[in-house]
Amino acid sequence: MDVTTLTLTQLREALRRKEISSVEVTQAMLDRIVAADNEIQSYLTISDELALAQAAEADRRRAQGDDSPLLGVPVAIKDIICTKGIPTTAGSKILENFIPPYDAFVVEKLKDAGAVILGKTNTDEFAMGSSTENSAYVVTRNPWDKSRVPGGSSGGSAAAVAAHLAYAALGTDTGGSVRQPASFCGVVGLRPTYGRISRWGVIAFASSLDQVGTFGRTVADCTALFQVVAGYDRRDSTSLNVPVPDYEAALTGDIKGLRVGVPKEYFIEGIEPEVETAVRAAIAKLEELGAEIHEISLPHTRYALPAYYLIAPAEASANLGRYDGIRYGPRVPGKDMIDTVKQTRALFGPEVRRRIMLGTYALSAGYYDQYYGRALKVRTLIKNDFKTAFEKVDVIAAPVSPTTAFKIGERVNDPLSMYLADILTLPVNLSASCGLSVPCGFDSNGLPIGLQLIGDTLAEATILNVAYAYEQATSE
Amino acid sequence: MTQYEAVIGLEIHAELMTRSKMFCGCRVVDSVEAPPNTAVCPVCLGMPGMLPVINRQAVEYAMRVALALNCTIQHHNIFARKNYFYPDLPKAYQISQYELPLGVNGWLDIELDSGETKRIGIRRVHMEEDTGKLTHLEDGGSLVDYNRSGVPLLEIVSEPDIRSGEEARAYAMKVRQILRYLGVNSGDMEKGVFRVEPNISVRPAGSQILGTRTELKNLNSFRSLAEGTAYEIARQIAVLRDGGQVVQETRGWHEGRRETFTQRVKEEAEDYRYFPEPDLPPLEIDNAWIERVRAELPELPDAKIARYRAEYGLTEYDARVLAEERAVAEWFETAVSIGSDPKTIANWIINDLFRLMNEHKQSITEIRISPHNLVELIQLVSNQTINNNTAKEVLAEMFTTGQPAQTIVQSRGLAQISDETTLRNLINQILVNHPEEVIAYRNGKQQLRGWFVGQVMKATRGQANPALVNKLLTQLLNTPSDNTNT
Numbered sequence: 001m002d003v004t005t006l007t008l009t010q011l012r013e014a015l016r017r018k019e020i021s022s023v024e025v026t027q028a029m030l031d032r033i034v035a036a037d038n039e040i041q042s043y044l045t046i047s048d049e050l051a052l053a054q055a056a057e058a059d060r061r062r063a064q065g066d067d068s069p070l071l072g073v074p075v076a077i078k079d080i081i082c083t084k085g086i087p088t089t090a091g092s093k094i095l096e097n098f099i100p101p102y103d104a105f106v107v108e109k110l111k112d113a114g115a116v117i118l119g120k121t122n123t124d125e126f127a128m129g130s131s132t133e134n135s136a137y138v139v140t141r142n143p144w145d146k147s148r149v150p151g152g153s154s155g156g157s158a159a160a161v162a163a164h165l166a167y168a169a170l171g172t173d174t175g176g177s178v179r180q181p182a183s184f185c186g187v188v189g190l191r192p193t194y195g196r197i198s199r200w201g202v203i204a205f206a207s208s209l210d211q212v213g214t215f216g217r218t219v220a221d222c223t224a225l226f227q228v229v230a231g232y233d234r235r236d237s238t239s240l241n242v243p244v245p246d247y248e249a250a251l252t253g254d255i256k257g258l259r260v261g262v263p264k265e266y267f268i269e270g271i272e273p274e275v276e277t278a279v280r281a282a283i284a285k286l287e288e289l290g291a292e293i294h295e296i297s298l299p300h301t302r303y304a305l306p307a308y309y310l311i312a313p314a315e316a317s318a319n320l321g322r323y324d325g326i327r328y329g330p331r332v333p334g335k336d337m338i339d340t341v342k343q344t345r346a347l348f349g350p351e352v353r354r355r356i357m358l359g360t361y362a363l364s365a366g367y368y369d370q371y372y373g374r375a376l377k378v379r380t381l382i383k384n385d386f387k388t389a390f391e392k393v394d395v396i397a398a399p400v401s402p403t404t405a406f407k408i409g410e411r412v413n414d415p416l417s418m419y420l421a422d423i424l425t426l427p428v429n430l431s432a433s434c435g436l437s438v439p440c441g442f443d444s445n446g447l448p449i450g451l452q453l454i455g456d457t458l459a460e461a462t463i464l465n466v467a468y469a470y471e472q473a474t475s476e
Numbered sequence: 477m478t479q480y481e482a483v484i485g486l487e488i489h490a491e492l493m494t495r496s497k498m499f500c501g502c503r504v505v506d507s508v509e510a511p512p513n514t515a516v517c518p519v520c521l522g523m524p525g526m527l528p529v530i531n532r533q534a535v536e537y538a539m540r541v542a543l544a545l546n547c548t549i550q551h552h553n554i555f556a557r558k559n560y561f562y563p564d565l566p567k568a569y570q571i572s573q574y575e576l577p578l579g580v581n582g583w584l585d586i587e588l589d590s591g592e593t594k595r596i597g598i599r600r601v602h603m604e605e606d607t608g609k610l611t612h613l614e615d616g617g618s619l620v621d622y623n624r625s626g627v628p629l630l631e632i633v634s635e636p637d638i639r640s641g642e643e644a645r646a647y648a649m650k651v652r653q654i655l656r657y658l659g660v661n662s663g664d665m666e667k668g669v670f671r672v673e674p675n676i677s678v679r680p681a682g683s684q685i686l687g688t689r690t691e692l693k694n695l696n697s698f699r700s701l702a703e704g705t706a707y708e709i710a711r712q713i714a715v716l717r718d719g720g721q722v723v724q725e726t727r728g729w730h731e732g733r734r735e736t737f738t739q740r741v742k743e744e745a746e747d748y749r750y751f752p753e754p755d756l757p758p759l760e761i762d763n764a765w766i767e768r769v770r771a772e773l774p775e776l777p778d779a780k781i782a783r784y785r786a787e788y789g790l791t792e793y794d795a796r797v798l799a800e801e802r803a804v805a806e807w808f809e810t811a812v813s814i815g816s817d818p819k820t821i822a823n824w825i826i827n828d829l830f831r832l833m834n835e836h837k838q839s840i841t842e843i844r845i846s847p848h849n850l851v852e853l854i855q856l857v858s859n860q861t862i863n864n865n866t867a868k869e870v871l872a873e874m875f876t877t878g879q880p881a882q883t884i885v886q887s888r889g890l891a892q893i894s895d896e897t898t899l900r901n902l903i904n905q906i907l908v909n910h911p912e913e914v915i916a917y918r919n920g921k922q923q924l925r926g927w928f929v930g931q932v933m934k935a936t937r938g939q940a941n942p943a944l945v946n947k948l949l950t951q952l953l954n955t956p957s958d959n960t961n962t
Contacts, residue, residue, distance in 0.1 A: 082524065100524070200527055201526075236527050237756050317559075318749075318751070327566060336616065337563060341563070360749065
């Protein structure tokens with residue numbers, strides 16, 4: 001048996017039945033990473049020694065009767081999530097070799113659940129990008145076509161899961177950074193409601209939009225990881241103090257009578273016909289499974305992109321001011337204190353600099369009302385769009401991205417075309433809803449296509465169950 | 477010649493003496509005394525992924541101040557990021573309040589030298605966090621201490637109602653007094669926990685248009701505040717009289733030369749790019765919370781002064797002196813509650829206790845005498861066990877030894893002699909021993925009476941009850957027959 005081909009759920013059963021030990025699985029995974037990741041480049045750091053120690057500990061716990069939800073299961077973590085004792089770079093030179101003295105909330109949760117941390121996955125620098133090409137370190141390749149990007153910014157995590165280099169992985173989604181790479185890599189990616197998961201220890205890009213998300217090869221795998229990391233945390237004042245339901249038990253596959261909204265604004269000009277065809281076929285499948293299909297309107301969708309590219313850079317411009325080389329991270333010496341800070345900040349890559357400048361401008365005196373202030377008003381309109389829609393329907397079905405995975409280098413010098421890759425995902429981030437991407441076929445190049453399912457505030461169980469029903473009905 | 481008037485508004489920054497910092501669990505330590513960077517954590521060091529959590533105690537302290545300054549407390553509070561770069565500000569933004577501050581539209585009455593009362597408007601009271609401290613070394617290097625980073629800080633902004641350096645001082649002192657009464661700030665300007673920055677402009681008297689203002693910094697005493705403000709007013713008037721223009725700038729106060737100097741010229745207003753802090757949801761303060769904090773406010777100085785005058789009949793001066801510090805006022809009130817005449821207690825505190833405290837450089841909280849001890853001493857005087865002069869000696873000894881008055885009086889045999897027979901016999905003996913003086917007195921040399929009192933006191937080592945001595949001397953000196961009946 002090649003254990004690396006198992007799904008997380010299958011592995012969990014095998015571990016429970018003690019057919020295999022966590023040390024064996026972890027070693028197999030580490031071997032596979034060494035063999036295959038040279039080509040994919042999904043990992044920035046492989047924490048092999050720590051992983052094997054965690055695996056041995058998991059096996060000990062298992063022997064003592066422990067059956068924690070992810071006991072002994074090897075997973076990967078996006079390198080923007082702080083891990084105590086393991087370098088955390090946010091894909092940036094400005095945090096090269098930074099080793100946090102603390103774990104993020106989600107990492108604490110993973111450890112409590114007994115998970116084994118294989119390493120840290122590649123990301124666009126500070127999660128700013130849609131292709132993972134903005135990483136300061138390596139270019140991650142799409143496992144389906146290595147000349148193409150895996151999407152981004154959580155491209156490392158998506159590629160690792162797709163290439164069987166981890167059983168599941170954590171990402172972050174500020175404007176689509178979990179769903180879009182999940183779509184490009186043919187895996188399941190969930191972006192929960194803002195506040196469902198504590199952001200404690202997640203390096204901030206845009207604080208009001210950032211949210212940790214989970215990747216799995218199946219809906220059940222994605223859910224199993226989400227089940228563990230969801231929750232309130234008093235250290236994050238924006239996390240929601242709401243009990244965590246049993247998401248795994250909610251995967252019944254029964255969607256009879258469920259109202260599915262199809263927003264006309266999401267089938268825009270520029271969407272690849274093969275993507276539209278696949279998504280519409282998936283929606284037809286949902287109808288076949290007993291769902292009611294309703295055409296709906298989210299009228300302010302087209303303002304989401306400009307609003308997002310004001311709010312996110314504005315917040316980023318403040319969040320990134322702290323990287324000055326004084327307290328942590330590399331320091332590039334200059335002729336005096338201020339010059340040292342300037343030299344150190346030159347470690348930021350071009351996209352990060354672009355967004356710092358955009359955000360600084362948007363917040364400037366005299367421009368605030370025109371840009372940031374107006375973007376906040378648009379955000380309210382977009383929230384209201386969803387609120388109105390969810391009075392009529394239970395979930396919204398749409399494409400994740402207008403295209404399938406594009407070629408490496410194709411858009412990297414054209415920021416606007418890169419930003420368009422997120423045009424269908426970022427409305428979720430601007431609102432209080434949740435969304436996921438579930439594979440719904442391939443284009444003629446054999447590249448995966450994702451179906452986006454959007455749910456109301458804290459309706460993760462609903463969208464996961466719709467995805468599950470679809471997945472069960474379409475898997476061979 | 478044009479007459480000018482000054483228009484001054486004060487910005488006061490006061491650290492709050494909470495147990496922990498504004499947004500993390502670090503202790504609030506004395507940032508002058510504590511070893512550098514010993515009260516820090518990833519949150520107040522601005523490390524990646526760290527998030528702020530509002531300190532509820534700091535909010536309550538801030539509410540106390542806002543209420544004591546007669547502000548309206550806003551129910552909906554928004555924190556904002558104030559963005560600027562300096563190495564002592566670890567996140568490169570300060571979490572502050574901008575559009576919706578905690579308290580607005582307050583006021584404070586100050587007493588002017590003329591005896592008049594003037595009301596100074598308070599524009600806003602808002603919460604924020606303090607920065608770290610940077611030390612520049614002679615070799616060009618710089619050191620940074622983040623112990624102070626994230627300490628809760630209150631900004632109190634007055635309306636431009638102040639017209640002179642003396643008014644500025646009176647207002648700042650009164651604010652400090654209230655903060656100390658509320659137990660939220662030590663008021664130590666030298667340590668920088670209470671910082672005052674006046675915004676000063678001048679304009680032709682009667683004009684409604686504001687002149688160009690300068691901001692004054694480095695004022696680490698009330699004297700510097702008054703002098704620096706006065707200096708700056710005079711400087712600006714001189715500039716205008718010379719046909720010049722005041723430049724908008726930040727000026728420093730030079731402690732040695734006692735003059736102001738240019739620190740930083742503001743070409744245009746600093747752009748802090750304020751925006752709502754996305755890491756903190758709005759802080760909602762309901763009426764129940766406001767009323768609970770209001771109910772827990774201590775009686776404030778003005779109310780105490782009024783009550784001391786009305787209830788205890790104290791003079792305004794005495795009332796003011798006793799109410800100056802909350803600890804003194806409470807000491808006084810405890811003594812009164814034990815039971816003695818408030819005026820007598822006030823006299824003892826102001827005339828005698830304060831002198832001893834000054835001599836020994838001790839504050840009321842440090843002294844070994846309790847209010848109960850003082851009341852006992854006063855009772856020994858009123859029941860004529862000791863006289864006033866002896867009591868003062870006893871108080872001094874109480875101060876140094878901490879012993880009760882009774883113990884000292886007994887061990888040193890200081891009790892007053894009030895037994896009539898004893899004194900009568902003693903006086904008769906003196907008269908017998910000094911027949912010439914007796915005859916001289918009876919022949920009209922009245923001034924000898926004092927000499928006889930002196931003889932009695934000498935014989936009793938000052939312990940004779942003076943009133944009784946006087947009464948007996950009158951009797952015995954004026955009735956010659958008694959002389960022979962001894």
